Amino acid sequence: MTGSAAIIGGGVIGGGWAARFALMRWEVRIFDPDPEAERKIGEVMANAARVLPMLYEAPMPTRGAITYVGTVAEAVAGADWIQESVPERLDIKHRVIAEIQAACSPDAVLASSTSGFKPSELQQGAARSGQIMVAHPFNPVYLLPLIELVPSAASDAAIVTRAKEILTAIGMYPLHVRAEIDAHIADRFLEAVWREALWLVKDGIATTEEIDNAIRYGFGLRWAQMGLFETYRVAGGEAGMRHFMAQFGPCLQWPWTKLTDVPEFTDELVDLIAGQSDAQSGHMGIRDLERLRDNNLVAILRALKQQGAAAGKLILDHDNSLRASLGDEIPLVTVRRVVPVDWTDINGHMNEGRYGQLFSDASEELMIHIGADREYIAAGHSYFTAETSIRYLAETHAGEDIRVTTRVALGAGKKLKLWHQMHRAADDALLATCDQFLLHVSLETRRSCPPLPHVAAALDRLAAAHAEVTA
Amino acid sequence: MTGSAAIIGGGVIGGGWAARFALMRWEVRIFDPDPEAERKIGEVMANAARVLPMLYEAPMPTRGAITYVGTVAEAVAGADWIQESVPERLDIKHRVIAEIQAACSPDAVLASSTSGFKPSELQQGAARSGQIMVAHPFNPVYLLPLIELVPSAASDAAIVTRAKEILTAIGMYPLHVRAEIDAHIADRFLEAVWREALWLVKDGIATTEEIDNAIRYGFGLRWAQMGLFETYRVAGGEAGMRHFMAQFGPCLQWPWTKLTDVPEFTDELVDLIAGQSDAQSGHMGIRDLERLRDNNLVAILRALKQQGAAAGKLILDHDNSLRASLGDEIPLVTVRRVVPVDWTDINGHMNEGRYGQLFSDASEELMIHIGADREYIAAGHSYFTAETSIRYLAETHAGEDIRVTTRVALGAGKKLKLWHQMHRAADDALLATCDQFLLHVSLETRRSCPPLPHVAAALDRLAAAHAEVTA
The missing domain is CATH 3.40.50.720 (NAD(P)-binding Rossmann-like Domain)
Structure with missing residues (x-):
């Protein structure tokens, strides 16, 4: 749309x-x-x-x-x-x-x-x-x-x-949101926490940095993936949500917080908070902070995506909605993507392991193309990689657009050989190549066996087409 | 300690x-x-x-x-x-x-x-x-x-x-915590949010699941990595924390929330919340939920660790404090670790790309051992991998203890060849092998050049020692 x-x-x-x-x-x-x-x-x-x-x-x-x-x-x-x-x-x-x-x-x-x-x-x-x-x-x-x-x-x-x-x-x-209300939903929580945080700073109980640490080293990590109620459900243990509420509910009547009051927004309070914030983060400019935040968010969201959980599940579903079937160009274009920030290493470039992952992704796309897709795997068959040889020809960096093309070099019985090339989209430079040898396996016995007929036939067609053009 | x-x-x-x-x-x-x-x-x-x-x-x-x-x-x-x-x-x-x-x-x-x-x-x-x-x-x-x-x-x-x-x-x-106070710091925030959440559910504005989504698809992701104040500092944009406070501060005086009241903890309210929570998560047992939470937390924490940020920085520092220098056994034991949950793929086993990352980690440990360490890299030299051949001999799963051993097969001028073997610790099964060919490079020109003398000498010693035993 x-x-x-x-x-x-x-x-x-x-x-x-x-x-x-x-x-x-x-x-x-x-x-x-x-x-x-x-x-x-x-x-x-x-x-x-x-x-x-x-x-x-x-x-x-x-x-x-x-x-x-x-x-x-x-x-x-x-x-x-x-x-x-x-x-x-x-x-x-x-x-x-x-x-x-x-x-x-x-x-x-x-x-x-x-x-x-x-x-x-x-x-x-x-x-x-x-x-x-x-x-x-x-x-x-x-x-x-x-x-x-x-x-x-x-x-x-x-x-x-x-x-x-x-x-x-x-x-x-x-x-x-099922009924309109002032500040909708999330901002009501933000408001409540902000107010309490102001008191803690004003009363000298904690600095801005200590408060940030109290959140991001503790419950912030829980909330990023489960929110409030599911977290508490787990905290209730075997006895569940009711047990949690029985334990925690009464606390609400304790005279714990100053939440009923709003601290007066004096110049002194503003100075105190701005000063502490400067001490905490003033060594970084706003662009550095934005970049730091965005890199962290990408890394967290990708981590959740790999688990298929919380916001990561949303992205996974959206990602799947963006995928198109492979065309029938030769060679097949199996991967087109951007290198994310979590793929780089101490040398500042993409880690060699991620090349292997990219070529693995390329063969997974090919698998879907030949009918060895998720249903095929769920029904008990798959291809496992037995050997790869990768040549690293040029450095690759976070943010670069890349493309992997794939040829079927051999598709005979349970054996499959693929030849992948990885290019930078901007200048078409060849970044790496990969010889990949796979074996078709039964997921029940975890041993090699021939593929089902529709997969074998699709591979035959591709191998013939790719051989013609290569020759 | x-x-x-x-x-x-x-x-x-x-x-x-x-x-x-x-x-x-x-x-x-x-x-x-x-x-x-x-x-x-x-x-x-x-x-x-x-x-x-x-x-x-x-x-x-x-x-x-x-x-x-x-x-x-x-x-x-x-x-x-x-x-x-x-x-x-x-x-x-x-x-x-x-x-x-x-x-x-x-x-x-x-x-x-x-x-x-x-x-x-x-x-x-x-x-x-x-x-x-x-x-x-x-x-x-x-x-x-x-x-x-x-x-x-x-x-x-x-x-x-x-x-x-x-x-x-x-x-x-x-x-x-610099001054004792009821509920310390974090629980005061939890208390404030819990109270507000109870009102929202009681008043039919949102269900428990909608509240969880309002947190984990939005500000929960921000808080997991920056907490409250640093997030708002960024929100203040170029004008910074003072600007943010000037904008947002007055909101505290709006009659937004019901935070000043505590909802009565009736049976009806408990039933409402427990029922909604059942509808949201009742299809999973508590052990499933714990496992889900833990996998997500591992993935998030590892993602932050890779970025060197927030709680990930704490783990990185702790990890470094746990590292010991390599011994002088032959072959060198370069990696001993557990396979984390974020390394597996659709086949339920460790993705082939992670084998490449493990062998890359192994060579990084060897680099430290021969003096091509972080300072060496910071001073403008490093080794880049030019080619790897990996044979995948057995499947590896999340949670397994593994070990990589490394031999120097060739160390001559700018060329370095390593031979890695990866074993499962439990039964010493050989899981994979890797031939790795690296080139020494200048990080200024990004071109190959000979290593500095102390690195070359260390490599000579290792190559001689490893050749003797291999022969």
Whole structure:
């Protein structure tokens, strides 16, 4: 699914939306009155273009064009998705929504990035309330999948459904919030923790860095993969959730926290927190911090993806939706992808083990092509690699686009020989080659045996075709 | 650093402590009056023994013995570390502490796992307050590094310092809490979020699963690596922390949340939450959930380790502290490790690419051994792999102990040939072999050149020694 998106109001959030859409093949038009908009959004786009493709094993779609336009009307005319990310003042939002609705299609999704307003507030006085909803993203928008999608009772159900389909198609997770409420869901938690953190710093119990460590060395690791309730379910042990609640529930009545109060936001408190934050992270510029954050997020998300768990499962499903069947070109193009940050080693280049993984991925694609796919494996057959010889011809770095081509050199009975070549997409340089010898095995006996007839026939055809052209 | 640890009171928390100590070579004595203690702690130990070694590239220390004893006195006599994890009632804690102090060394660390009591409360009426402190861990204790270490004014500074050294030596992160406060630090956040989550479920705004998704697809991913303040610093963009506070601070005065109230803990609320949790996760047993959680945590922590960031940096440092220099046996034992869960593929065994990574790790160890170490690389020289031939002889699975041995087959000028063999530790089965051809390069020109004299001399010695024995 593709189309055109209008981004109204930019900054970090609008830029993140623009990047998500454009990298997933949507045409993007941006209206942002900030004279610095193009530079700021360009920086977000550069960050996004570096890391988003690293989440995928599938080749990325062709990038959609991004255009900066001078008026709201130019941006929204004919757009399928309109994302409003202007400052958090209701009068400004109302004015911009009116301007959008004067020029946009009545079928378009008109979504607001607001964290502070409910959809019914945005809809006040609108020409067409039905197309207005909240689609609240989380920074960095180009990496975090969560979107709180909040319609009101006046929102059009068909447009809401389409909004969910579009968000899923660009790799996001629409959390349909079932009743509108101030601050939606996630920000209510952030608010609660922020408030408590302010007290702890103000009272000298902990510094900003100590608080960060208390989160990221402990429960932050739990929440990144299970959230709150599933974590507590596990904590309840064999007796489960009820047992956990019986144990932990009463704590809520203890006079533990100062959460009922809001610390006064004095200059002293601001100085204290800003000073501690400088001491903690001031040696890094904002671009360094962004890069650090993004590399960490890529690594965490890829780790979860490899496990097929939590946000990694979302990416895995999206990745599968991006895969196309192999064509019948000779040689077969079996891998097209970007080298992710978790593949490099102390020498600053792709570790030799990852070449082996790439060639393994290439043969897995070939397997799917010849019918030795997941169902075939589930039914008890597979190919195991018996021997590989890899020549490393040039260095490869994180962020580079690469391509692997594969020929069937021999397909006879249980034996299969593949010849892979890996190229850099930018200049077609040959980076590595691999001779791979595989054996067909029964997953029951773990011993070699001939492939099933449809796989053998497909291999025969490929071996003949590849031999002709090679000769 | 090693010694003996006494675990008083078991369950999931005590068992996690026991596992941490034993896997890091400490002798462990456990006293737990629960008749099911040995089974329950045994299960925690089995979980821990499966996953903790996966965090390390270094070989694990010899496991310390675990003994179950019949009295507190037997457990604590001569122990260097005593960990109290009995139920959260102050009268019970006081009684157990008295019993411990009647039999333990006055120099031992006497730490409590309590989340509910301050150290000064634990110290009331104690024979020796100085050795008592809080060491509050987070579940699973065998994977999460955070320990909130909370002394009171009466705690002995030398014993607190030793406690921090011991925790660091067993791979944990002691967060020295500078002033005692109810619920320490992290649980205050958990409390705040839990309270808000209860309202959201009770009011029908979100289900437990939607709340979990709102966390793990969004801010949970941020917190796992940066915590709260560093995340917001980045959100502040170029203008930094002050700008963020100026933007976000005022929100605290909005009437957003119901945080000032505690929902009444009725049967209806318990039923609602337990029912939703069943719908979300009831298809998995508690052991499945634990395994899922642990695999995810291993994958996330290893991903952060590869980036050298957040909790991964802690593990990296600890890993380095566990490494020993190679001996001079022939062949050299270059790798001893456990196969982690993130190394397996669709066939359920270690992916062929990881064999290449293991042999790459083996040659990196050899490099350190011959003086081509991190400083050598930083000064502009390294070895790059030009060609590898790997034979895969048997399948390898997550959790298996493996060993790589390495011979120098040729070390002449810029050329280096290594011969690696990989064995399963359990039965010494040969799993794979690798011929590896490397070239010495200048990192400035990225072209081959001869190694520096001390590296060349070390290689000559090894090549001669290895040739003699091979011949």
